[in-house]
Amino acid sequence: METDAEYIHQVLDFYRQNFTYTLAPPRLGQHTVDEFLFSTQQGFCEHFASSFTVLMRNVSVPARIVAGYQRGIWSEDKQYLSVRQKDAHVWVEVWFENQGWVRVDPTAAVASVRIEEGIDSALSESDRVQLNQSQNTFQWLNQLYSQWQQLDYRWQRWVLDYDANKQQSLLRDYLGKITPLNMALALFLPLLLIMLLLSLSSFQHWFAPVAIEVKLYRQLQKKLRTLGVVDQQGETIADYCRRASREHPHLKTQLHRVKQAFERALYGGGNEFDAVDTEIRNIQR
Structure with missing residues (x-):
């Protein structure tokens, strides 16, 4: 009498000899498992796992489908494993007496490189082009999602999971x-x-060294404050001199020369600050 293990090996040989792994299988009709097993014989891990489970249960071998992720990308500098949707995988577990649930992956019988090296290695050239086009179409979204993953990982690690033990470990x-x-x-x-x-x-x-124009402006402030004219916030040199001229009309000509000297030194390109100093000193009460 054939054992469960022998039957499983025969089914896996059946897959290995007759089936093809692809992400673009023919469309299946109403009886998906039958059509896959005996007609199209092309598919990906969901097709292999579901049909294998049916074949096991048909002979009273307990079997269940398990979904998860396979492989992923390890970030050495950040010390975390990035698992994406393309790393999703489905396999089967069967029950053996005295062993319990044992993993059996029918996809590995058809495309072992899918398990050993990842989905890209198992695809045909056309499937690989299709997958890359799909990824490139949303490349900026993938990059944004990757950055969000890193941020979420740091939040989980340093905020949500930052308990007393980690605090003490960091201090040590x-x-x-x-x-x-x-x-x-x-x-x-x-x-x-x-x-x-x-x-x-x-x-x-x-x-800190004070710029010459600042020194000269402070000198002008000091001079005019002795005359009772205090500069106002946001007031330009020209406005300051005009206001002082209105309060002291006899200094109008001198203050006008001060204003002109400042403007020539600041905006004329000659840096003639000595002339500014001279005009300020010439201001008389």
Whole structure:
């Protein structure tokens, strides 16, 4: 009497000798399994798994279809496995006494490279072109999805799964043994570093070289403030001089020369700031 294992081997030989793996099989009618087994004999993993399960159950061998993913792309730098829709795969599990559920993949009998090297290796040239065209059509969506996967992975790893054990592990990596002293250093050293950087930034601001036009404008401010004319926020040099002229009409000519000297130095291309300094010094009460 034929055993279940012998029957399974015969079925796999039947697939191996008569069937072809393709992503573009002929359309099946109402009796899909019968037409696939005895007519078209072309298909992909779903066809092989479903028909194999039917053949097992017809002789009272318990069998079930299992769906999942096969292979994927390992990211060495990010340390995660990226599994995409094209990595989806379907196989079968059959029940053996004293063994339980045992995996049997009928697709491997027809296209072993599909299992060993991935779907691209198992396709014909026309199927591969069709698959690549489909992927290229939505290439920007694939790239966007890949970036979203990386973001989702980091969110899962560093936010949702960041429990107390991971916190302590991270601290041990940076501090070694976790002691009150090390914890205090970990808390206060960054604060000390931030304060130091802020202090350096302030000192840099104090001792940074001041542009000549800024020095001259401050000199003009000082001169006019002694006359009771304080500059206003957003006021240009020209407006400042005109307003001072209205309040002190006797200085109108001098302030006009200051304004012109500033404009020549700033926009005339000659950088004649000495003339600006002279005109400011000539302002008399």
